[in-house]
Amino acid sequence: MTTRLMLARSLAGVAIGAWALLAGPAGAQTIPQTPAEVARPGGMLPGDPKIALVKVADGFNDPVGVASAFDGSGRLFVVERVGRVKIVDRDGSVQAEPFLDLTKSNPLGTEVQTVFVEQGLWAIAFHPKFKENGYVFASFASVPFNGANLIVRFTVDPASPNQITSEQLNKSAKVIMNIPQPYYNHYGGKILFGPDGYLYVGKGDAGWEGDPLDAGQNLGKLWGKMLRINVDSHGAYAIPKDNPFVVASQDRMMSLFGITEEGFSKIKLGLRPEIWAYGLRNPWQFAFDQKTGDLWIGDVGQNHWEEIDWQPRSSRGGENYGWKHNQASHCHPTLSANDKCAIVGVLPVAEYPHQEPYPGAPRLKDGWGCSVTGLGVANYAGMTGVFIAGDWCSGRVWGVGWDKANDKWQMQELLHTALQFTGGNYDEDGSILAVNCYCFYTDDKGATNNPPGALWRIVAADQVPAGAETAKTRSR
Amino acid sequence: MRQRARPRSTATYVGRLLLPVTIIVVASATASGAGIQFRSAFDDSPLDVSPKAGETLSPAVQIFHQTGRNPYRDDDQAIAGGKRLYMMWCQGCHNPDANGRIGPSLIGDSYLYDRVATDVGMFEIIYGGAAGAMQSFKPRMSQDEMLRIIAYVRSLKQSAAAR
Numbered sequence: 129m130t131t132r133l134m135l136a137r138s139l140a141g142v143a144i145g146a147w148a149l150l151a152g153p154a155g156a157q158t159i160p161q162t163p164a165e166v167a168r169p170g171g172m173l174p175g176d177p178k179i180a181l182v183k184v185a186d187g188f189n190d191p192v193g194v195a196s197a198f199d200g201s202g203r204l205f206v207v208e209r210v211g212r213v214k215i216v217d218r219d220g221s222v223q224a225e226p227f228l229d230l231t232k233s234n235p236l237g238t239e240v241q242t243v244f245v246e247q248g249l250w251a252i253a254f255h256p257k258f259k260e261n262g263y264v265f266a267s268f269a270s271v272p273f274n275g276a277n278l279i280v281r282f283t284v285d286p287a288s289p290n291q292i293t294s295e296q297l298n299k300s301a302k303v304i305m306n307i308p309q310p311y312y313n314h315y316g317g318k319i320l321f322g323p324d325g326y327l328y329v330g331k332g333d334a335g336w337e338g339d340p341l342d343a344g345q346n347l348g349k350l351w352g353k354m355l356r357i358n359v360d361s362h363g364a365y366a367i368p369k370d371n372p373f374v375v376a377s378q379d380r381m382m383s384l385f386g387i388t389e390e391g392f393s394k395i396k397l398g399l400r401p402e403i404w405a406y407g408l409r410n411p412w413q414f415a416f417d418q419k420t421g422d423l424w425i426g427d428v429g430q431n432h433w434e435e436i437d438w439q440p441r442s443s444r445g446g447e448n449y450g451w452k453h454n455q456a457s458h459c460h461p462t463l464s465a466n467d468k469c470a471i472v473g474v475l476p477v478a479e480y481p482h483q484e485p486y487p488g489a490p491r492l493k494d495g496w497g498c499s500v501t502g503l504g505v506a507n508y509a510g511m512t513g514v515f516i517a518g519d520w521c522s523g524r525v526w527g528v529g530w531d532k533a534n535d536k537w538q539m540q541e542l543l544h545t546a547l548q549f550t551g552g553n554y555d556e557d558g559s560i561l562a563v564n565c566y567c568f569y570t571d572d573k574g575a576t577n578n579p580p581g582a583l584w585r586i587v588a589a590d591q592v593p594a595g596a597e598t599a600k601t602r603s604r
Numbered sequence: 605m606r607q608r609a610r611p612r613s614t615a616t617y618v619g620r621l622l623l624p625v626t627i628i629v630v631a632s633a634t635a636s637g638a639g640i641q642f643r644s645a646f647d648d649s650p651l652d653v654s655p656k657a658g659e660t661l662s663p664a665v666q667i668f669h670q671t672g673r674n675p676y677r678d679d680d681q682a683i684a685g686g687k688r689l690y691m692m693w694c695q696g697c698h699n700p701d702a703n704g705r706i707g708p709s710l711i712g713d714s715y716l717y718d719r720v721a722t723d724v725g726m727f728e729i730i731y732g733g734a735a736g737a738m739q740s741f742k743p744r745m746s747q748d749e750m751l752r753i754i755a756y757v758r759s760l761k762q763s764a765a766a767r
Contacts, residue, residue, distance in 0.1 A: 431705070483708055483716070491709060493716060498706055498737075521706060523735035546646050546735045568737040570696030579743060602647050602735070 163457035171538035178589035181599035186582035209248030210575035211240030250317030311335025323421035330411035339452035356404035372446030413502035426502030448473025503552025504560035509588035518549025676755035686756030
């Protein structure tokens with residue numbers, strides 16, 4: 129582990145510079161090189177956009193995700209933590225029968241572990257060629273595998289487009305990944321197809337607090353990572369040949385002499401080649417910019433700071449986002465207002481504090497949250513490439529974007545709602561969808577007994593349809 | 605309501621004797637339309653504090669609705685019950701000592717919402733919810749239980765101040 133740490137640190141110094149150069153032409157986004165360049169609340173996005181949340185549908189049990197099949201049907205698929213997916217039709221009506229129901233397909237009981245509020249069915253993702261192949265992927269905590277994170281592919285029968293029956297579910301199920309989980313929190317959960325056609329899997333550091341397994345920095349583990357796999361292969365999955373650690377992790381003939389030190393430093397046996405990026409605590413929700421292909425990750429922080437990471441489409445992966453040495457641009461553990469520590473790896477582009485930014489700090493009244501839920505990247509409503517994130521604890525909605533005129537990242541509080549945001553994704557027209565639940569830890573009565581959650585669409589504030597219900601907001 | 609063979613303190617004993625008398629006074633006040641207008645901490649919209657289906661408003665809640673005074677404030681038995689409820693519903697976010705962690709402090713010098721300085725304000729948040737993870741606890745508990753929790757939390761602040 130020490131060797132890997134040293135390797136990671138030595139590479140980090142080189143890498144920070146390299147990733148800064150990736151950004152492109154002058155005026156384009158750059159990765160912050162110092163904490164001072166990381167955006168915090170209080171900024172203003174170009175154009176000072178105004179948004180509203182319009183309710184699309186409600187009555188869901190603990191909704192934690194949403195997805196479109198991008199098949200032209202206009203259907204929206206809302207993921208219920210208990211293990212069901214409900215279809216919302218274009219007119220906003222919710223179909224009575226679930227599209228997918230993992231609670232009834234196993235005669236011995238539900239497939240989905242929901243005992244703890246962070247457990248359940250978290251996400252579905254439709255294959256980029258769903259219209260032809262009918263493949264849909266689900267990520268959930270498994271009962272039979274004692275809480276392990278299963279990613280399973282199911283095939284929709286074209287004769288039954290709105291419902292995968294139990295029979296079809298079991299017949300077509302192909303397990304893509306089965307990742308054990310030692311603790312009941314910090315699973316990650318979101319899965320998304322990237323613009324490159326690969327499946328990206330966000331994995332939390334496997335839980336408890338403080339990353340006791342040192343998972344974030346451990347390149348031999350899948351926890352604490354963003355993974356990238358090719359699901360269009362004969363086996364469960366294949367490793368994309370341009371994943372950052374493919375070559376480094378390959379076994380090879382041993383050569384004791386005749387290789388440079390630089391050459392030796394590129395050999396990293398035992399690394400998991402599925403890894404795209406590491407040093408993440410709990411990348412619960414992440415999103416690709418549909419226009420540029422850039423990747424945004426909302427990495428949930430611990431006691432003091434929430435982190436929003438960005439990488440351009442041109443990234444070759446391998447970024448270390450610093451957990452557990454850093455939490456956003458700060459030291460972990462955070463001890464005081466004046467902590468000193470090395471910045472490990474790549475800084476986030478934006479961060480926001482909890483109510484108490486360091487132990488004993490004056491408590492903030494505004495501009496704080498405690499759990500970032502990435503929703504999507506807005507390329508409408510007066511915004512270009514603005515990452516929208518809701519906060520699970522405070523109900524705030526943030527926008528993070530590049531301010532070309534001032535050559536810096538900006539973070540602006542767009543709304544303060546009363547909602548507990550759990551997830552987000554895109555509709556077919558590129559508008560950002562969000563779901564909320566009433567399922568906080570000590571409030572949890574179980575995945576079907578909490579007050580119902582809803583599905584919302586982010587629109588420009590002056591584009592709210594007449595008579596539409598919008599989320600309550602309070603002025604800042 | 606649980607009854608004890610011997611009240612803990614004289615104040616509680618006397619308080620219980622006075623309760624029925626107070627209710628008669630309060631009932632006549634109700635008839636005249638007086639009372640507190642409770643408002644949401646999120647957007648100040650009016651809160652409807654009529655009992656939910658199957659709930660009967662306790663005498664303490666009725667007094668509270670009328671006067672804004674929480675009769676459980678110095679009631680040791682109510683405070684003990686409030687502690688049990690607090691530990692079940694609140695400590696996960698607000699910490700066992702109520703000084704906050706995920707959720708804000710309930711005993712500090714300044715509160716996230718200024719209204720928390722009064723029992724009416726604290727009630728408005730528990731009953732009506734605030735934002736994000738602090739949702740309304742109306743589905744979870746009775747208004748009487750909320751007053752007990754408030755009484756317990758206030759007793760923590762007094763203990764903290766006494767030290």
